[in-house]
Amino acid sequence: xxxxxxxxGRLFTLLSVFSEQRxxxxxxxxxxxxxxxxxxxxRLVNELVEWGALDRDDDxxxxxxxxxxxxxxxxxxxxxxxxxxxxxLEDLYEVTHQNVQLAVRDGLEAVYVERISAHxxxxxxxxxxxxxxxxxxxxxxxxxxxxxxxxxELAVRSPMRRFTPKTITTPAALREVLARVRRxxxxxxxGQIELITLSVAAPIRGEDDxxxxxxxxxxxxxxxxxxxxxxxxxxxxxxxxxxxxxxxxRSPERGASD
Amino acid sequence: xxxxxxxxGRLFTLLSVFSEQRxxxxxxxxxxxxxxxxxxxxRLVNELVEWGALDRDDDxxxxxxxxxxxxxxxxxxxxxxxxxxxxxLEDLYEVTHQNVQLAVRDGLEAVYVERISAHxxxxxxxxxxxxxxxxxxxxxxxxxxxxxxxxxELAVRSPMRRFTPKTITTPAALREVLARVRRxxxxxxxGQIELITLSVAAPIRGEDDxxxxxxxxxxxxxxxxxxxxxxxxxxxxxxxxxxxxxxxxRSPERGASD
DNA sequence: GATGGCCTTCCGATGAGTGGAAAGTCCACT
DNA sequence: AGTGGACTTTCCACTCATCGGAAGGCCATC
Numbered sequence: 001x002x003x004x005x006x007x008x009g010r011l012f013t014l015l016s017v018f019s020e021q022r023x024x025x026x027x028x029x030x031x032x033x034x035x036x037x038x039x040x041x042x043r044l045v046n047e048l049v050e051w052g053a054l055d056r057d058d059d060x061x062x063x064x065x066x067x068x069x070x071x072x073x074x075x076x077x078x079x080x081x082x083x084x085x086x087x088x089l090e091d092l093y094e095v096t097h098q099n100v101q102l103a104v105r106d107g108l109e110a111v112y113v114e115r116i117s118a119h120x121x122x123x124x125x126x127x128x129x130x131x132x133x134x135x136x137x138x139x140x141x142x143x144x145x146x147x148x149x150x151x152x153e154l155a156v157r158s159p160m161r162r163f164t165p166k167t168i169t170t171p172a173a174l175r176e177v178l179a180r181v182r183r184x185x186x187x188x189x190x191g192q193i194e195l196i197t198l199s200v201a202a203p204i205r206g207e208d209d210x211x212x213x214x215x216x217x218x219x220x221x222x223x224x225x226x227x228x229x230x231x232x233x234x235x236x237x238x239x240x241x242x243x244x245x246x247x248x249x250r251s252p253e254r255g256a257s258d
Numbered sequence: 259x260x261x262x263x264x265x266x267g268r269l270f271t272l273l274s275v276f277s278e279q280r281x282x283x284x285x286x287x288x289x290x291x292x293x294x295x296x297x298x299x300x301r302l303v304n305e306l307v308e309w310g311a312l313d314r315d316d317d318x319x320x321x322x323x324x325x326x327x328x329x330x331x332x333x334x335x336x337x338x339x340x341x342x343x344x345x346x347l348e349d350l351y352e353v354t355h356q357n358v359q360l361a362v363r364d365g366l367e368a369v370y371v372e373r374i375s376a377h378x379x380x381x382x383x384x385x386x387x388x389x390x391x392x393x394x395x396x397x398x399x400x401x402x403x404x405x406x407x408x409x410x411e412l413a414v415r416s417p418m419r420r421f422t423p424k425t426i427t428t429p430a431a432l433r434e435v436l437a438r439v440r441r442x443x444x445x446x447x448x449g450q451i452e453l454i455t456l457s458v459a460a461p462i463r464g465e466d467d468x469x470x471x472x473x474x475x476x477x478x479x480x481x482x483x484x485x486x487x488x489x490x491x492x493x494x495x496x497x498x499x500x501x502x503x504x505x506x507x508r509s510p511e512r513g514a515s516d
Numbered sequence: 517g518a519t520g521g522c523c524t525t526c527c528g529a530t531g532a533g534t535g536g537a538a539a540g541t542c543c544a545c546t
Numbered sequence: 547a548g549t550g551g552a553c554t555t556t557c558c559a560c561t562c563a564t565c566g567g568a569a570g571g572c573c574a575t576c
Contacts, residue, residue: 005531006265006533007266007532007564008269008305018329018332020332026522028522037565037567039524039567042523042524043565047270051267053270055333060522063334064330064332064333066336068330069335070369070387071387072322073330073385074281074387075322078327129328129331263562264563284554286553296535296536297555300554301534
């Protein structure tokens, strides 16, 4: 790791020390992980704490503070979307009793902004705030298939990390899957991240009808998904309508007249 | 507004320009609002964008980026808590069909981390990420009543902002309310923020049995809350149990033997 | 008492950061 | 088409915010 020269870069490096595996850290850990001198770390961390980006526990450890949560709530792709989508996610959960997820696209990654998990459902590797590459996740494929052509091309041309033997890793395979997603209107990702799970995802459209997010369910790999696809697509359509998507307002009859 | 000298302070000032009223801004707005020179703003904003704290739209406006959302998800008082609390919040919503809210305490403020709102329920002023003073909100009172004595004293001694004629503004009134909350195990905030609404809130305990959050419902002021208190307290107890609170695991019989 | 880990404070040297100025872009108006 | 204003981007001499080594303090362990 090369230590940034700029203060901004150093602040970001310190914030990036925190992760799911390390939700809290003491000053020396931060100093070592960020590659910054102890006193430098001390000063910068104190500024982060004063502002609320970090909080310090009674035991002297630091964790992410609520100030970032407040700011994050303003991000267009996160909590605002989640709030409007929540009723439909809950419906989908009630109908399927499987893990339900909502994600947005950030470059070539899907970022999970909501998850409703079932106690007895298959374990899901994602959690809120985590990311997976678009090529390997149901929601990622559902969003990528309708993204701008240059984004799709970039995805096709970029190296695709392999998680399991089933993960898509070739341009040809990805193109084919994207074409199928566009034709079908939903994506199936079978065993791409974990061999034991399968996800069904559908794109969610915003007020200009562009795809802005995706909703998915994650089920054990041996479940027949045919009966789940309509539910996922219904939820996606409902969320799209809540977001003001023109195409989600048209009734079937009007759609047929196009 | 006095412009901070430090880079960190300047970055925070720029981030603080964003609010619910201003979810996006262009470079000149940021420069004016932060009191920083245009070129300084330009440089700092570019660093924020590179890191993902801000994103830039096609129209050149900046909004909060997903990177903060990812970090925020690691905050102990936010999305992790929300996720465990969600089933109980949903139960409470199904039972009452009123606005349900989950909040944590940050100093003398309640920060709202979840909200399930009803279409036909009374309008609620809070949204996810927003804050209200503890003395004036149901959840705030529920958490303050069980906070460390020095926190309670600080609240009692601090100026209490008045929102309506019903808002608690005197130390004596606050002490009395806090004592009642401790005795009753729940808080009622009647018309303290808005005259037309009333909230019932109950404290949520974490794994060391300290109060770490609170859940509330918000109803029109003319609703009889007596029937709602048990539902709110049940939800709080359920969430406490999900968080591993020892006191929420005891059955009534064992409780009676203490 | 000695040691080690962690944290906090201090301060002279310096290079990261500043912001005014210039240039470029876009758009509405005349 | 020309103009003016708003907005954005780039440049660079100067300076002061930042740095990190050093010192000191605290606490737990041996």
